[in-house]
Amino acid sequence: MGKYHELAEKIVTNVGGKDNINSLTHCITRLRFKLKDESIAQDEVLKNMDGVVTVMKSGGQYQVVIGNHVPDVFAEVIDVAGISGDSEESASGGNLFNRLIDILSGCFQPFLGALCAAGMIKGLNALLVFIGTRGVFEYTTTTGTYVMLNAIGDSIFMFMPVILGYTSAKKFRLNPMIGIVIGAALCYPTIQGSALQAAFTATAAEGAAAPYSLLGLPAYETFLGIPWVGATYTSSVVPIIFIVAFAAQIQRLAKSIIPPVIQTFVVPFMVLLISLPVGFLVIGPVISMLTDLLSSGFQSLMDFSPVMYGLLLGFFWQVLVIFGLHWSVVPLNIMQITTLGYSQVLVAMFGASFAQTAVVAAMYFKLKDQKLKSLCPPAIISGIFGVTEPAIYGITLPKKMPFFYSMIGGSVAGAFLMINGNTSYTSGGLGVFGIFNYITPEGDARGMWIAIAAILIAATIGFGLTMAFWKDDTVEEAVEGQTAMTVRKEVITSPIEGTIAPLSSAQDEAFAQGILGKGILIHPSKGEVVAPFDGTVMTLFPTKHAIGLISENGLELLIxxxxxxxxxxxxxxxxxxxxxxxxxxxxxxxxxxxxxLVKAGYTIETPVLVTNTADYLDIIESDKKEVVCSDDLITALV
Structure with missing residues (x-):
């Protein structure tokens, strides 16, 4: 259940309930309903609801204006209403790679907390073995306490297909219980590769015919005459995701042809009967071979140059996190640990969070902006425990160079870790808890001491570079009649050539009232939109009629x-x-x-809005009548 679940329930109720909804899409700020009967929707209730900006009716659509977080609310609404939403925005930009990253993050994020907890328990168990071997107290891998803690920490890794069966089913809109059953089937003892190989041996001893094989892999008898390739799926990561994705397509097809009165049990019957044999015969073996090749490729790269691997991953790790691209590597790390018991794939990134945290600590002593300075202590605390998003997005990234210094610190620490051959034996502990990931199950703590040294290296470099070279760019300006105060401003040049008018003159009421943000209205004289500052494309809809940008200093702009x-x-x-x-x-x-556009009957007036106006002291619009793309249009004061 997401953070907007309660809001979604209220919206569905007040648009007349799910039976009153024909379809639902969303654009950059609005939920766009097509209702069977708009007259039964509670307009005033919705307008006065926390989380709803206003309600609009236009073009046969009942529009509930939400704001920039509309995609999250949209996902909750379609879940509450039990409808298949056809969003006007494809997830993660729409290209194949971004969709893959979105799928992986959607499958792994829901249980990261439990995964971290399990990893910390395994790390604690390893630490206790290390202390026990020093004679402090008796604690070995055969004691009852170790066995119980190991079972608690290891269970999520052992039954990973069951966990991923549930989360990937939610992602692909398969019945979650079916996803769990598929994951459990993959963990069933007698279908594992080792069990099958034992059966082969017993069969051969009795003088039976030699078992089938496929691509050099052993197979156990046949399924409908097709050789069954033996593979071990307990603790596996990737095969379950692909099998569930296939099962979701079977479910969609089954629902379209099976009468509703018997869908409750016939649809799951068809999904399991088709998807699991195909999974065991084709999807599982093929994906297992591909992931083995990918794992070998990473290992070959590390063997070729551990130093270069450590430098690159340590340097770019935080950038990968910002764009969500780390999800292309995290599953491989989990897969290696669950199958091999160890991994080096993510070792080189361990120092990055400590470099980031140390940079923020240095900035605390040099910042002039008291508001930004007050954000440093909580960001440092969260960074120590491995959560660096507050530091990155709120402090270092907007200032540019400090973020770069943290990348250097992470890079050097990454090279140090790889030179020393550090290996992770569990996945989960973040920040300082992560040092326990490097203690072997037998209690050898050499890797832990290397990890602590890497923390000191990353933090020293990040802190030292920031103290030595960074200067706060905040400008001290004296305001007449008042004590001197800190003022920063950001200038937005016009993204479009044309004549300008007050935002209040916009034909769209939501824009005219300024409830989506402050800004200005442009009547274009040229059909071209250019970037009004250096920054990043935050949102671009497939309809291409609107674009959301974020500047390097954090200003969010909607065109x-x-x-x-x-x-x-x-x-x-x-x-x-x-x-x-x-x-x-x-x-x-x-x-x-x-x-x-004009010939087709559309007005082309273009609102340009600062959507995070609450972060600024004032938004000042240009007083010119006409602008070209190099002219100042809006000035935001911090």
């Missing part, structure tokens, strides 16, 4: 071309960037045929 142009599904629009792209001021973002 929305035309009124109701979302209904054109991208006709007359062309995008020159993708979601997640870095852009520089003046770079072309979008093109649109303004004459064709």
């Amino acid at each position: 929305h071309v035309g009124l109701d142009t979302v209904q054109l599904n991208g006709t007359y629009f062309e995008a020159h960037v993708q979601q997640g792209d870095k852009v520089v001021r003046g770079q072309k973002l979008l093109s649109f045929d303004k004459d064709a």
